[in-house]
Amino acid sequence: MGLMQAIGSRVRGALTVGEGGLRPQPAAGYLRGLPEAQILAIPTPILRDAKEDVRIAWGRAAARAVDALHNNGWIAGVTEQMISLMIGDGLKPNLKPDFSWAGWDEAQSAAWARRAERRFQAWASNRWACDAGGRYTLAQIQAASVRSWFGAGEAVAELPSIERPGIEWRTKLRLLPAHWLSQKSSELERLDHGVFIDGHGAPAGYLFEVKSRFGMRTELRKAARDGYGRPIIAHVFDGTAGQVRGITPFAPILKVLRDYDQLSNATLTATMIHAIFAATVESDYPTSEVLDALSPAPTATGQLEGPGGFMAFMAQKLGWHQNVDIDLGRGSGVAHLLPGEKLMLHSSKSPNANYEPFANFLLREIARCAGAMFEDLTGDFRGATYSSVRAGIAKQWPLVLYRRKHVPVPISDAALEAFLEEEIDNGYLEIPGGIEAFLAHKAAICRATWRGPAKPVADELKAAKAHEMYRLMGTMTDEQICADLGEDWEDVYQQRAYEKARREDLTIHGGVTNGGADIDQMLDPEPAAILPQAGASQRGPAPRGGSQ
Incomplete structure (x- = not known):
């Protein structure tokens, strides 16, 4: 096969014959929907370490x-x-x-x-x-x-x-x-x-x-x-x-923060402008004459001393309105003004209706990047429900951990x-072999988990019932429940044992005359009253630990 025949076979393999002649055969690939010129025009980041x-x-x-x-x-x-x-x-x-x-x-x-x-x-x-x-x-x-x-x-x-x-x-x-x-x-x-x-x-x-x-x-x-x-x-x-x-x-x-600041500053500036210029002058006179009337008039010494024709104009208006009673507080009435005058009350048009939705859109992006819920960022729980808050906590908590x-x-x-x-x-903490053994087995000796605050819940009663159900099913241990509450299960056990001993001591000496045994039975029921936990050891004490 010659060179031209080989090229022809490649072209025929990549092109199909249609009404308009040869055209590209459809094929899968990235960016194939854009012309080459548009692909080259897209800013391309540099791949590096x-x-x-x-x-x-x-x-x-x-x-x-x-x-x-x-x-x-x-x-x-x-x-x-x-x-x-x-x-x-x-x-x-x-x-x-x-x-x-x-x-x-x-x-x-x-x-x-x-x-x-x-x-x-x-x-x-x-x-x-x-x-x-x-x-x-x-x-x-x-x-x-x-x-x-x-x-x-x-x-x-x-x-x-x-x-x-x-x-x-x-x-x-x-x-x-x-x-x-x-x-x-x-x-x-x-x-x-x-x-x-x-x-x-x-x-x-x-x-x-x-x-x-x-x-x-x-x-x-x-x-x-x-x-x-x-x-x-x-x-x-x-x-x-x-x-x-x-x-x-x-x-x-960081760019979103700048955009939000610009949006807030622009909205504040617009609001201030509308608040300052809340009154307008509408007149039939030419603009130059109106501005001249509002401008200060020069004195014989060349100094500016008060408005010129504006004072005379206002004197005429004052004489007119002395005989006209304008009271907007009455139930009805007609306000008589000078010819060509209009009474206009302006209201602020800022912020506009698009400000809050767009501002919240930017805040949602900030909250997403921070790993927090929108409600945590803004403190705004309008429209939030128990299900939405619970779902938000469930998705947020693994990132916190x-x-x-x-x-x-x-x-x-x-x-x-x-x-x-x-x-x-x-020598305050003794181990077999002393410091040499510690240096040789440092990783095994220093194994530890760290407990933090309790996992936030939207409804503590429902969370407690869920813990109770999982424990009775044997799929959750006391260690895991205490970890969700930010407590050490051994500290809880020791405190419960101490309180039980104190209750018994007070019962013996007459400090508690009724209900002492019932309280102990309620707080420390017999093992048979609770279903066995999955994987619980029947030999010796349970292993130590706390998990997050």
């Missing part, structure tokens, strides 16, 4: 997002709303250590975990013990890390060791401004956007640009971990493959890891 996009836009996006957090009521309000859902009054750990390597059973592991949790809570709730600056509790640092993530897309914390009088712990936590991280990159030093990378892509250190006490900007390099693996810098962000820095989650709506796990929890995990290392090294 995510870290390059972040490096180019980080400074401007972070500055605009932080400015919105400071000056935009919608953004500031929804940020605090999301913090309240993620943090509440503070995330609390529920340790689940694995001491199978040491031969411990679940009861021994649970007892050690309870003691470690109490020691950690004492450290976390003491500002002087927890914060390097002595100002914040761990809960406040967790909330500040979420604010930093919303503004800059990342949170940076340092874990120094500081001794203080009256405090038994040296471990401290300090949250650092994200913009302190350098924007520099160097292939020679393996420095990528302020982060030193090892051969596997893991962060080995960080380069900070800080101001000295003399106001000079200096560079400071810090390692990510020390020689024993203890965290020194905790850097938290969320992103895609290849990123080494984060970017604000508000980046997609995801952000909680990947923003404040990693910093809290780093603090917990450093705290347990110090406690074991000092």
